[in-house]
Amino acid sequence: MAFFLEALFGGLMAGMLYSLVALGFVLIFKASGVFNFAQGAMVLFAALAMARFSEWIPIWTGIHSRFLANVMAFVLAAALMGIVAWLVERLVLRHLVNQEAVTLLMATLGISYFLDGLGQTIFGSNIYPINVGMPKDPLMLFERTFDGGVLLNLEDIYAGSVAALMVAALSLFFQKTATGRALRAVADDHQAAQSIGIPLNRIWVIVWFVAGITALVAGIIWGSKLGVQFSLTTVALRALPVVILGGLTSVPGAIIGGLIIGVGEKLSEVFLGPFVGGGIEIWFAYVLALVFLLLRPQGLFGEKIIDRV
Template structure:
């Protein structure tokens, strides 16, 4: 039994390196997309201190809006632009209806408000777009389809073109957001708000404007993630479960760290693919569904602030 757990998987990796590369590639793509979703959580948490439980359903809602508009006869790129407008209006509505009335309330109140937002978006999405799964408009958006087979390491490794596009687009967005945080005036204002709301207000930074910008940025991230995940499977409310895989990513990387979201996403994505492929047969499969949360639990026990999070010491 110990041989099967600790030795045999590594023997399989050495014996079939092409399969190892395939598993690593699939895990890398999933990890980059997890990191993209996690960035939506990080953006909002850094600027407002609110853990946005609704980020998962925002991924679904954005993708449903895009596909729903296209099904109603709107050209694909016009539907994409209109979806961005919808996400901006959602950001404004959240700031006006949810955040502004709850300023200075305990964090748990704001957290529960995002629960309410989650179920509102589920109900509103089902009312407007229906509850049936939909196909992502991949071809209409110009995203590539098909497979590239590469002979390497004594075997064949398959690269889905949509996975390559997803990895490239997600990486560009992650890099752009990192630069935005570090180099732009708005990014510096976001970091100031994250450090102290009162200090930010004292130097003339508008919390209301910052919150709208942050929620809109999180909406753009949700739309990109929804397009990529929808292209890999389909657009349905089940995508919310996939989006919530970002929670273990946040635990690993730290709730306020953009680099942490990237590293945490890669660890979770690669880890669950390797676990499913090499250790899954030992437990009957299904490791992908729970391994990420097991890793997160281990981090909570031994390093609750995550790899890149700041250790907060409170004196009482």
């Protein structure tokens, strides 16, 4: 039972991180109706900015406090993601209003390659650490209940808690604010949203900035665990099944989908892996996503598409 609880908890923590990355996809899709292939590049670019700024700030300012250096690095990285959002709207999206979805899709693919190259040019291509003070010591619980107790990772607890707070804040943003409702209106119909006075350009800047902040938080968490390296772009690929499972238009779907994928990966690897030689954690999410594409393409919480003749 203790082994099961350890695997379950590990899956829940991984699922929250998947949900955080998946929210970036959902945010962009809800605002533009297009799948954002640049989300993985945004995670990497933001993490590189955070890692390098936290390294450079003590040199620039003489500050020796790691906490202050990290706070300033986060502010600078967030400001940089705001500049990226403004440039994306000004140089790309503004010229593609009311274009076909495939056109916007290819535009995000181009943005992805541009951010990959720009990040390498500005910040370098080595592996950089991010140290934001998350403890890496193990935590033993329920020693009196289970023989040997339940071994948990404190870093996973902190990471999962931060991801949960971010997810909750974004959910409230979409459901309770006028901007969140405007985002949904823009996703439904660009021309109709503009006709009722919704400033499409400003909405796109806001949503790309929020997606950039989401990418920054995800990049910090994954960078703290794995180091900032160019393989971080694959984190976005791990979130694709989450988006398919939960639905491209649903913030709650990204949350539930992430938890299902995270728990399913861990439990299947732990309990089924020994019987098939391991490796289930690598492909489990994609097989589950394929099943949903065949049986329920819109996902668990996505809007069902009804064609009227």
